[in-house]
Amino acid sequence: MTTATKELARNEHIKDASRYLRGTLAEGLQQEITGAIVEDDQQLVKFHGMYLQDDRDLRAERGKKKMEKAFSFMIRLRIPGGVCTPQQFLQVQHIAQVYGNDTMRLTTRQTFQLHGIIKSNLKATMREIDDALLTTIAACGDVNRNVMSVTNPLQSRVHAQAYETGKAISDHLIPETTAYREIWLDGEKIVGSDEEVVEPIYGKTYLPRKFKVVIAVPPSNEVDVFAHDLGYIAILNEDGNIEGYNVTVGGGMGMTHGQPETYPRTADVMGYCKFDETVKIAEAVLTVQRDWGDRTNRAHARLKYTIEDRGLDAFRAEVEKRSGVKLDAPKPYIFDSMSDRYGWTESENGNGHLTLFVQNGRIRDIPGGPQWMTGLKKIAETLQGEFRLTANQNIIISNVQPDQHWDMDKLVAQYKLTRDASPVRKNSMACVALPTCGLALAESERYLPDLITEIEERLASHGLTDNEIVIRMTGCPNGCARPYLAEIGFVGKTPGKYNMYLGAAFDGSRLSKLYAEDLDHKGIVATLDPIFAAYKNERQEGEHFGDFTIRAGFVAPTSNGADFHVNTGAKRTA
Numbered sequence: 001m002t003t004a005t006k007e008l009a010r011n012e013h014i015k016d017a018s019r020y021l022r023g024t025l026a027e028g029l030q031q032e033i034t035g036a037i038v039e040d041d042q043q044l045v046k047f048h049g050m051y052l053q054d055d056r057d058l059r060a061e062r063g064k065k066k067m068e069k070a071f072s073f074m075i076r077l078r079i080p081g082g083v084c085t086p087q088q089f090l091q092v093q094h095i096a097q098v099y100g101n102d103t104m105r106l107t108t109r110q111t112f113q114l115h116g117i118i119k120s121n122l123k124a125t126m127r128e129i130d131d132a133l134l135t136t137i138a139a140c141g142d143v144n145r146n147v148m149s150v151t152n153p154l155q156s157r158v159h160a161q162a163y164e165t166g167k168a169i170s171d172h173l174i175p176e177t178t179a180y181r182e183i184w185l186d187g188e189k190i191v192g193s194d195e196e197v198v199e200p201i202y203g204k205t206y207l208p209r210k211f212k213v214v215i216a217v218p219p220s221n222e223v224d225v226f227a228h229d230l231g232y233i234a235i236l237n238e239d240g241n242i243e244g245y246n247v248t249v250g251g252g253m254g255m256t257h258g259q260p261e262t263y264p265r266t267a268d269v270m271g272y273c274k275f276d277e278t279v280k281i282a283e284a285v286l287t288v289q290r291d292w293g294d295r296t297n298r299a300h301a302r303l304k305y306t307i308e309d310r311g312l313d314a315f316r317a318e319v320e321k322r323s324g325v326k327l328d329a330p331k332p333y334i335f336d337s338m339s340d341r342y343g344w345t346e347s348e349n350g351n352g353h354l355t356l357f358v359q360n361g362r363i364r365d366i367p368g369g370p371q372w373m374t375g376l377k378k379i380a381e382t383l384q385g386e387f388r389l390t391a392n393q394n395i396i397i398s399n400v401q402p403d404q405h406w407d408m409d410k411l412v413a414q415y416k417l418t419r420d421a422s423p424v425r426k427n428s429m430a431c432v433a434l435p436t437c438g439l440a441l442a443e444s445e446r447y448l449p450d451l452i453t454e455i456e457e458r459l460a461s462h463g464l465t466d467n468e469i470v471i472r473m474t475g476c477p478n479g480c481a482r483p484y485l486a487e488i489g490f491v492g493k494t495p496g497k498y499n500m501y502l503g504a505a506f507d508g509s510r511l512s513k514l515y516a517e518d519l520d521h522k523g524i525v526a527t528l529d530p531i532f533a534a535y536k537n538e539r540q541e542g543e544h545f546g547d548f549t550i551r552a553g554f555v556a557p558t559s560n561g562a563d564f565h566v567n568t569g570a571k572r573t574a
């Protein structure tokens with residue numbers, strides 16, 4: 001069977017029949033007999049920014065008692081570039097405390113997630129989100145998601161220009177269906193016929209799969225530009241303004257264990273466009289993927305596979321045709337790191353920005369430790385600037401006027417909020433995983449901090465404490481914390497067991513490769529220890545850990561994704 005004659009994936013039929021994302025959501029919300037919603041609506045509700053989940057810690061016990069799973073919803077906000085006002089922060093926090101599980105989760109894509117919201121509280125929650133002038137539309141689903149943008153507050157002018165680009169793309173690609181207002185905010189029902197152009201960009205069946213956009217400003221690659229379907233790398237002119245962007249396409253992380261036809265991929269640099277051509281390019285890239293993407297197999301539906309199947313040249317030609325923009329050759333750029341800049345920085349406008357380290361992005365009050373909920377509340381109540389959420393799951397208290405620095409420092413100290421951590425910890429990230437994520441095969445957020453403590457000890461024993469090594473963990477191979485771009489990546493296989501990946505570049509430009517499988521805690525430490533010893537003894541001056549593991553023969557380099565699973569023999573065992 002050719003792709004054209006293959007059966008469409010089930011989700012395609014659900015979208016098609018949904019009347020622009022309505023399905024039976026409004027009716028399902030009324031049903032008090034269950035905390036869940038019907039299966040088709042579970043797919044549609046994602047486009048509205050939420051997921052039906054259940055507490056997996058309670059599954060077995062409730063199953064034994066023949067009780068329904070402990071259902072609740074995760075809500076993800078859409079916050080382009082991760083910029084929100086203190087008032088918005090307070091409102092989201094209020095929702096987390098009243099309707100959620102009393103924590104807020106900073107995600108790897110610069111937004112908030114709230115967990116544990118039960119069905120009967122959904123509408124009140126959505127109303128409060130709307131009151132805060134925030135939205136959750138298209139935070140999930142087969143659409144353009146939250147657009148990420150560099151947070152680097154040092155270059156405030158350039159940052160503002162990058163943010164402007166991201167916001168314009170985000171606004172342009174937002175779904176136009178009125179289903180969101182109708183269902184959640186009791187907006188007036190607008191009766192539309194199939195012929196009516198409700199979604200001029202997406203059409204009735206939206207995209208084959210999720211679509212992610214990012215704006216980066218070199219030398220910082222804190223936003224992991226190569227992990228995205230579509231990326232823009234800012235190129236500055238002599239006056240220090242953004243003149244245009246190198247456009248990247250076809251990045252993505254998700255794969256499935258044991259299925260080599262699925263793989264993470266770093267994006268290709270497709271060409272260069274001018275500052276005012278970015279929205280046109282975004283629309284063209286999105287619509288080519290809308291029309292060329294594989295709607296028969298969701299595991300092969302991301303743009304990265306479209307580019308692999310059709311070739312970059314054919315894709316570029318079609319984008320140029322649709323956008324009317326002739327892309328120039330890419331311009332030179334250099335990235336030096338994926339890290340956030342912790343502590344205070346001062347920008348050109350004289351304002352200060354304080355980046356705090358939030359372990360794995362979880363905002364909560366920890367007994368005897370950082371009081372994130374309380375501390376950030378107090379800060380939000382006095383702050384005259386704004387908050388910026390980073391792609392490394394951290395928060396920046398931003399645009400603080402000079403006379404407010406002292407107040408912020410005082411509150412940060414009073415509530416034990418962390419400005420810093422060991423080099424290895426502050427370069428670490430873990431996805432949510434258990435107990436909320438339905439796809440988790442192993443722990444991640446709840447396990448990585450302890451593993452890092454042990455890794456810190458091992459590094460110290462080799463005199464490597466000051467080395468920055470990027471470590472990321474996910475509870476399954478979907479790659480939500482972008483583990484294949486970490487110098488050491490752990491990916492959950494079964495409870496307590498992880499595959500370990502090595503060899504990614506410190507600047508986020510090269511993927512890693514599988515080094516060891518099915519490691520438990522002891523196995524991880526025992527496998528890493530001799531590699532750390534070799535790194536200490538054999539590394540060259542300034543050599544990063546990921547580069548070293550390739551040069552020393554522990555793993556072969558990966559070029560862009562198609563060779564991710566190919567190990568050309570380099571496998572030194574320490």
Ligand code: SRM
Nearest residue numbers: 107108109111252253254255431432436437438478479480
């Ligand atoms: Fe993700 C699915 C959490 C960033 C790739 N991701 C999920 C779900 C919704 C599980 C599900 O489908 O039932 C997770 C909810 C867990 C929970 O309980 O909260 C989830 N993803 C997250 C977050 C919260 C991880 C975090 O700890 O921060 C991130 C939210 C980002 C946001 O604000 O929008 C998150 N997810 C990512 C990223 C990173 C990125 O985009 O830079 C990726 C890899 C990049 C990519 O898309 O290729 C990512 N998530 C996935 C995938 C695999 C997609 C694929 O192409 O194969 C899935 C599963 C799916 O879509 O079928 C997934």
Ligand code: SF4
Nearest residue numbers: 431437440475476480
């Ligand atoms: Fe869940 Fe897997 Fe994403 Fe982690 S990587 S949040 S386990 S889907």
